[in-house]
Amino acid sequence: MSEVSKETAPTVLELTGVSRQFGAVRALSDVSFECRAGEIHALVGENGSGKSTLLGIASGFVEPDTGTVRIGGKELRTDSPALARKLGLAMAYQDGSSVGAEPVKNNFYMAAPPDKRPPYWRRKKWARKLLAEFDLEMELFPDVPAGYLTMAERQLFEVAKALVTDPKVLLLDEPTTALGPDEVEALHRTILACKRKGVGVVYVSHRLPEVLEVADRITVLRDGKTQGTFDARATSEAELVERIVGRPFDAAFPPPTPRKEEPREVLIVDGLQGQSFGPVSFILQSGEIVGIAGAEGNGQPQLFDCLAGRTPPRAGRVVCDGKELSLISTHEPVAAGLMLLPGNRKTEALMGVLGVRVNATIQSLDKFTTFGILRRRAERRAVQRLVEQLEIRTPSIDQPVEFLSGGNQQKVSVARSFLREPAVIMAYEPTQGVDIGARFDIYAALRSRADAGAAILVKSSDPIELSGLCDRVLVMSRGTIVEEIPGDELSEVRIVEAIVRGPGMSKSARSPLGAAMPKAPSSSNGSSVEGSA
Amino acid sequence: MTTPRLSSAAVSSFVVASRYVPVYLALLLLIGVAAIWAPETLSSVSLRAIAPYGALLGVAALGQMLVVMTGGIDLSTPGTVTLAAAIMVGVGQGSDERIGIAILTAVGVAALIGLVNGLLIGGINLNPLIVTLAMGQVVIGVVNRYGRTFPVQSPVPEGWSSWTFTRIMGISPVFWLGLAITLLLILGFRYTSVGRRFQVVGANPVASHVVGIRVNLNRILVYVVAAVLYALTGVALAGLLKTPGVSVASQYLLGPIAAVVIGGASLTGGLASSMSTFAAAIFLTGLNQMLLTLGLPTAIQNVVFGLVIIGGMLVSGDRIIKAVERVLRERRRPSRLKAETTEA
Numbered sequence: 007m008s009e010v011s012k013e014t015a016p017t018v019l020e021l022t023g024v025s026r027q028f029g030a031v032r033a034l035s036d037v038s039f040e041c042r043a044g045e046i047h048a049l050v051g052e053n054g055s056g057k058s059t060l061l062g063i064a065s066g067f068v069e070p071d072t073g074t075v076r077i078g079g080k081e082l083r084t085d086s087p088a089l090a091r092k093l094g095l096a097m098a099y100q101d102g103s104s105v106g107a108e109p110v111k112n113n114f115y116m117a118a119p120p121d122k123r124p125p126y127w128r129r130k131k132w133a134r135k136l137l138a139e140f141d142l143e144m145e146l147f148p149d150v151p152a153g154y155l156t157m158a159e160r161q162l163f164e165v166a167k168a169l170v171t172d173p174k175v176l177l178l179d180e181p182t183t184a185l186g187p188d189e190v191e192a193l194h195r196t197i198l199a200c201k202r203k204g205v206g207v208v209y210v211s212h213r214l215p216e217v218l219e220v221a222d223r224i225t226v227l228r229d230g231k232t233q234g235t236f237d238a239r240a241t242s243e244a245e246l247v248e249r250i251v252g253r254p255f256d257a258a259f260p261p262p263t264p265r266k267e268e269p270r271e272v273l274i275v276d277g278l279q280g281q282s283f284g285p286v287s288f289i290l291q292s293g294e295i296v297g298i299a300g301a302e303g304n305g306q307p308q309l310f311d312c313l314a315g316r317t318p319p320r321a322g323r324v325v326c327d328g329k330e331l332s333l334i335s336t337h338e339p340v341a342a343g344l345m346l347l348p349g350n351r352k353t354e355a356l357m358g359v360l361g362v363r364v365n366a367t368i369q370s371l372d373k374f375t376t377f378g379i380l381r382r383r384a385e386r387r388a389v390q391r392l393v394e395q396l397e398i399r400t401p402s403i404d405q406p407v408e409f410l411s412g413g414n415q416q417k418v419s420v421a422r423s424f425l426r427e428p429a430v431i432m433a434y435e436p437t438q439g440v441d442i443g444a445r446f447d448i449y450a451a452l453r454s455r456a457d458a459g460a461a462i463l464v465k466s467s468d469p470i471e472l473s474g475l476c477d478r479v480l481v482m483s484r485g486t487i488v489e490e491i492p493g494d495e496l497s498e499v500r501i502v503e504a505i506v507r508g509p510g511m512s513k514s515a516r517s518p519l520g521a522a523m524p525k526a527p528s529s530s531n532g533s534s535v536e537g538s539a
Numbered sequence: 540m541t542t543p544r545l546s547s548a549a550v551s552s553f554v555v556a557s558r559y560v561p562v563y564l565a566l567l568l569l570i571g572v573a574a575i576w577a578p579e580t581l582s583s584v585s586l587r588a589i590a591p592y593g594a595l596l597g598v599a600a601l602g603q604m605l606v607v608m609t610g611g612i613d614l615s616t617p618g619t620v621t622l623a624a625a626i627m628v629g630v631g632q633g634s635d636e637r638i639g640i641a642i643l644t645a646v647g648v649a650a651l652i653g654l655v656n657g658l659l660i661g662g663i664n665l666n667p668l669i670v671t672l673a674m675g676q677v678v679i680g681v682v683n684r685y686g687r688t689f690p691v692q693s694p695v696p697e698g699w700s701s702w703t704f705t706r707i708m709g710i711s712p713v714f715w716l717g718l719a720i721t722l723l724l725i726l727g728f729r730y731t732s733v734g735r736r737f738q739v740v741g742a743n744p745v746a747s748h749v750v751g752i753r754v755n756l757n758r759i760l761v762y763v764v765a766a767v768l769y770a771l772t773g774v775a776l777a778g779l780l781k782t783p784g785v786s787v788a789s790q791y792l793l794g795p796i797a798a799v800v801i802g803g804a805s806l807t808g809g810l811a812s813s814m815s816t817f818a819a820a821i822f823l824t825g826l827n828q829m830l831l832t833l834g835l836p837t838a839i840q841n842v843v844f845g846l847v848i849i850g851g852m853l854v855s856g857d858r859i860i861k862a863v864e865r866v867l868r869e870r871r872r873p874s875r876l877k878a879e880t881t882e883a
Contacts, residue, residue, distance in 0.1 A: 314749060340751030354749050357742035359809050361555070368739050369750050371732040380730050404552060422750070 015042040016079065018175040018206035019064060019095070024073030026059055033059040034230045036073070041175055041206040046197060048209045048217040048238070051227035051250055052502065053302055053467040057210050060227065061177055064208070065097045066090035078174045094174035098164040098181060106153025110163060113152050117167045139203075141195040142166055157282075158189040165196055175206040182216055183303045183484070194220050212301045214243050214506045226250055243507070251469070251502045259474035260446075260453040262295075269293055272429045272461045273344070278322030280312040283485035285322060290430060290461035295452060297476035298465040299501050305485035306465050307349070310434050314346035315339045327429040340369060343429035347419050349438060349465075351412070355419045358408030362400050363389045365407050365418050370425040392421045397447055413444025420451045423460070431455055432463045437471060449475050469501035481505060557863045559803040559815040561854045566822045569829065577832040580825070583709075589821075589828050590710050591703065591779055594717025595772050597820035599791050600798035601724060602768035604816045605761050607799050608741040610808030611660060611667035616795055618678030619649050619766050620788035623773025625682050627695045628783065635698035646770045652678060653766025654759070661758030671762075679785075686785045695777045703778035713775045717817070720768070724813040737761070742809030793848070798823055801851035803859070823847075 019041040026034045034056045041047040051057050062068035064075060069085035076082065077093035104113045111133035115123060124132035133148040145162050146155075155163055161181055168176055178197075182190050197207050197220055211217050217224060218238055226233040226249040233249040269291035277285040283305030290296055298306055311317050313324065315336040324331045329342045339345075348354035356365050366389050367374060374385040389403050398417045400410055407418055416436060423431050433452060437445045452475070456462050466472050472479050473496045481489040481504040489504045573580040599616055606613040623645040631641035656674050660667045694700070703713050728734040740747045740757045748754045772791070777783045802819035804811035826847060830840045 315751075316749065335753075336748050337751045337753055346749055348746075348749055353743070353745055355746055357739050357746055357809065359805065360739065360742050364735065364739065368735070368747075368752070371735060375732045378731050378733065380732055380735065382730070401550060402552065404555060406555065409554075 015044050015204075017041070017076075018043050018078055019208065020076040021060070021064060022074050022076075024060070024063055024070045024075070026063060026068060026070050028059075032230050034063070034070075037227070037230070037232050039064075039225060039232070041208050043174065043206050044201050044204045045223065046201055046207045046209055046221045048211060048221035048224045049227060050210075050212060050214065050217060050224060050246065050506075052212070052469070055227040055250075056230040057227055058179065059230075061097070061179055061208070061210060064090075065095060065177060091171065095177065096168035096171050096173035096175070097177040098161075098168040098179070104152040104160075104163070104167065107151055109149050109151050110146055110155075111148035113163075113167060114148075114170050117170045119171055122170075122172060136170060137166060139199065140166055140169055141199045142192065145189075145192050158185050161185055162189065162193060162196065165193065169196075169200065169205075173205060175208065176200060177208045177210075179210050180212070180301070180303065181209075182211060182213060183301070186484075190216060212506055214246055218243065247499065247503050247506060250506065251499050260450045262453070262477060263457050267293075267459070272327050273463075274323075274325040275313070276323040276325075278309075278312065278319055278324060280319045281308050281317055283308045283312070283482075284320070286482075286485075286487055287322075288480060288487060288490075290463060292429070292459045292461050293456050294477040295456050295462040295464060295475055297472035297479035298463060298482055299469065299472055299479050299491075299505060300482035301505055302467060304482045306482055307434065308485075309482070310346060310432055310463075310465060313339065313344065313432060340428075345369070345423055345426065345428040345431050347416075347423070347431065347433040347436060349434035351415050351419060351439075352408075356407050356415055359406055361402075361404035362393065362398065362407055362410070362418055363403045366392065366421040367425055369422045373425065388425060389421075392424055396421055396424070396451055411441070411444075412439040413441050413448070416440050416448055417444065417451070420448060423455055424451075427458070428460060430461045430463070432465075434465045435467065436464060437466070437468075469498045469505070472496075472501055473498050554860065554863050558805075558810065558857070558860045559812045561851070561859065562801050562803060562815045562819045562822060565801065565851075566818055566825075569822055569825055573825070573829050577829050580829045580832045585828060585832070587710060589824050591713035591717075591775070593821040593824035594714040594817075595776055595779075596791075596794050596798060596824055597717045597817040598720055598768050598775075599772045600795040600802070600816050600820045601720060601813060602765035602772075603795035604799045604802070604804055604811045604813065605724075605737075605768075606667070606765050607796075607804050607806060608738065608808055608811050609661075609758050609761050610741060610744065611758070611761070612671065612796070613656070613762065613765055614668065614672040614792065615652065615656060615675035615678060615766075616769050617788040617791045618675035618682065619652055619769040620773040620776065620791045621783075621785060622652075622678050622682050622685075623649055623770040624777035624780070624783040624787055625685055625785065627699065627774055627777035628693045629685060629689050631696040631699065632689075633694055633696055635696045638696050638699050641696070641699075642774050645774050646767055649766040649770030649773075650763050653763035656766070657759035657762035660762065661755050661760075682785055692782045694782050700778045700781045703775060711779075713779065716771075716775065720771070721813050721817040728813065738809060744808075794820075794823060797848040797851065800848065805857050807857070819851075 017040050021037065021039045024034055024037045037056070037060060039049070039060065049057055049060065059068060063070045066082055066085050066087040066089060074081055077090060077095045080093050082090055082093060105116070111129045114133045114136065115126070115129045130148045134143065137143045137146055137148070142162055145159060146166065152160070152163065165178065165181065181193055185193060197209065200207055209217065209221060221238045223235055224238050224241065224246065225235040226246060228250060236246070271289050272292045273290040275289070276287050278287070279285045286309060300306055308317065312319050312333060315333045315338055318334050324333060326339065326342045326344045331339055331342055331344070333339065352358060363386065367385055371380070374381050374388070386403065392398070393400065393403055396417045398414050398421070400414060407415055410418070420436070431452070436448055436452065440448060452462055452464070464472070464476060476496065477493050479491045479496060479501060480487045481491065481501070491500055491504060570581065579585060599620065603613055603616060626645040626648065627641050630644045631637050652674065656671055659665045659670045703711060705712060707715055728738060736752050737757055740752055740754050744754050773788065776787060780787060798816055798819040799811065800806070801822065802812060802816035804816065827840070827844065830843060835843070
């Protein structure tokens, strides 16, 4: 690793005193950050600590409320991604900024600014030379259509495409979530090649081992503030974890009540595998709340969608309350007692134009029906009772739910589980967009369902919420469960540690050719899990 | 965050109902205007003539309304209405014994057309606009061919057309039939779980799928039910016209859609009122009659008719309810408003 003298190298990206507010949320407050030429500068922090906002501001997509951005010494005056690009900034997107039907070489050609393009007929040779320059000639071939690349290859391809513009600074946003160890190594080779060429690299990741391997300096973000910049060689993982966590949190959690009955196994998931996750196996017992932790984009939403019957599984077995589920329709899991509270309330959970009553009882109409005729009075009474019990603030039980606040909307969604009383409730980010006061009500509501004998699976990106609410927590990484944290070990630090250590999957674990899955499509390497999606 | 209790339930039901208000205002306005400029429109002879046609437009509009409630649209209406009318002639063969079989055939064939529409739209997710437009074209073609298998100007069975001209409480039974269908739908939506689920599917198909409702089944069957309503329209229309030609139903393309819009339905699906839709159909028929009475040239009639529909869209339900809510929100406690915006 050839070192460019750090002190003398020019600063290629500099953010000074940047703040940005989204509604009431202060995403960034007075953050300063710099990246020098030939340096790999890592940016780490929890979900929601402000990493994405920082990248957005640096790349011109988000306008800061205060503060300045300088790229290559020149100030980025307006929030214009095009200007940022012109000043020498390149960003590798998570996915989707390429033309799938065109081969790699043409995508490179289109990405390059006109003055850097070769003659059209020489583009293949040019593309090959570029790939060699960045140490990717074994991973990518100029003639392959971009749409045929596997998820891992596409990630490398996006990085290479960003480099085609010959930038001064390169931004990478969580580039390794979809990568296995071999591809991570290839990516790191490429980044080091950039470094040798004098490109400044900003590397956003939540995986500390990977960060410590390549980065020169590491900046920690927490709650939109920097917690300091550290020299990678002089710091340790433990020290960084300490900086990452430690957020104050002002909502109390309902205490778990001692179980009255003997717990039963109400949900058995065995080797379940689907689009970008798996194989996943776990068992839920009645009366417990189990958390799903993990950085975003590690297969959690896909797992929830699959269990709710929204996307069919590729392999595996699911038994809910003694009934084997095929998960090919959403009707089946609901009928068997498996209920999803979706994360996106507006589009996936509620019928905004309809009233609280209609929304609350839609999954339990059978209860209020005799010979197909609704007993409206019984329905009204039941909903009225729940509105009081869950403290749903609404002018009437027929108020359209789109006019309620986020917390009250979520309560309406939770109310469905009180009416139907399913054996398993899957809550996806139950408190997203919910104010502090209503949060406690929702925690209490979920706990009271558990006390009534339901098993509850909660996906949350907030480690404090998970440690306070759950009886145990499963940690997901790259589509599989990599760790289980038992109740007596639960703490915010413990969860964050499990997430940032994020042990990579072994190749055999990522391969769908495991012994338990004869039906899965065959492929020579693990990337087919995402590749055939 | 305190919620004022005072008559808040009334406020929220007013907000919900506000979208259906314009059609009744329009109906009142029409009666007022007619009373001043064209009082003959309001004579009992004229009203008796309007009633069955208004009800027929109403029944077709109710079919269209059901489709619009699922977020779709059905442009095969005129085709299906014409086909049903032609079947009354062709299968009825002018003989009173064949009335029953003719009606059943018309309804059955229409249900099949609806099923094809439904499978293409709800089953394999094709665009409803284009599918039903094409299907309507196919049906019109079939009707033209079918119309040549019997002599021009063949009548429907005598018994059938004379029944449509009998009077029940002074008005044609066709009107009462339309009213009965409207009441049936109102009760269905209010008191059955099938109606409730159907409404929910229209309001948010994605969420309905998540909560375990068979969304596609609903979206398929709605076209069948709509086609059956069109068939009933065609059957009754044939009775009223005695010798329906192949172009009897041209006004059934825009008419039902206009009634649905003026009736305050949400074009994105979910919200609609059967009563308002029926009232809108009566309004449109009455308007047409008034324009005729005034003796305006056909060209002007068309222009006025089109402008009224655009006016109906300007005060359509979705826009009304947004405006009402905005006014109420501004007048309500500002503290809560702040809390709501911060969570967006």
